Amino acid sequence: MALPTWEFIRAAGLASYFLLFVSVACGLLFSIKAAKPKTNQLLQITHQSAGWFSLLFGLFHGLLLNIDTYKPYSLVGIFIPFTTNDAPLLNGLGTISLYIMVLLFISGDLMKKVGAKVWKKIHRLALPMVILISIHGIMLGTDAGNGWAIILYASTLAIILSLLIVKLLLLKAKTKKVVSA
Ligand code: HEM
Secondary structure, eight states, X not given: OOOOHHHHHHHHHHHHHHHHHHHHHHHHHXXXXXXXXXXXXXXXXXXXXXXXXXXXXXXXXXXXXXXOSSSOOXXXXXXXXXXXXXXXXXXXXXXXHXXXXXXXXXXHHTHHXXXXXXXXXXXXXXXXXXXHHXXXXXXXXXXXXXXXXXHHHHHHHHHHHHHHHHHHHHHHHHHHHHHHO
């Protein structure tokens, strides 16, 4: 009996996307510092662990393509961006996002060594990565046309955008306070 690799590929991609959303949302909530210290600590732990699991599922999703029973991808196609025969641009966005994830989480663990400034610069790649991976999932995925998937993509992106706006408004108000003090 053939393994249902295609179903696993899709499920792993969607799991990775959802965990990335949880990680980014918790990271933004944590940086806003609106919650009590204990809740903030929980947000930080969730931010980091959801991020790691998102990376693992993303890697699993990519590697499964190599053993797909219908249309297997070569390891070169999976790991070297824009080299697949099918949809090289959309597949390449998946590969690039995977590398950004690796960079983000390695830099997080090496924060003391790379320094806060470098770490911050690398961390800023997280939001463009969310956009890249959303384009990848929406335009390449089989499930993107289903009602539940549209709700998933629309709600996660709306929540991230709202949190980002709140963060920027708070930052602006803080800068104004410092200037007028
Ligand atoms: C962190 C990395 C990645 C994430 C979060 C991710 C996420 C997703 C998501 C959410 C989907 C839509 C699944 C569906 O509609 O059922 C998808 C589809 C797909 N991804 Fe990725 N992806 C990543 C990396 C990669 C890599 C490295 C490749 C290989 C080049 C790749 C190739 C594909 C392909 C071929 C599909 C279409 C599967 C289908 O037939 O539905 N992805 N991905």
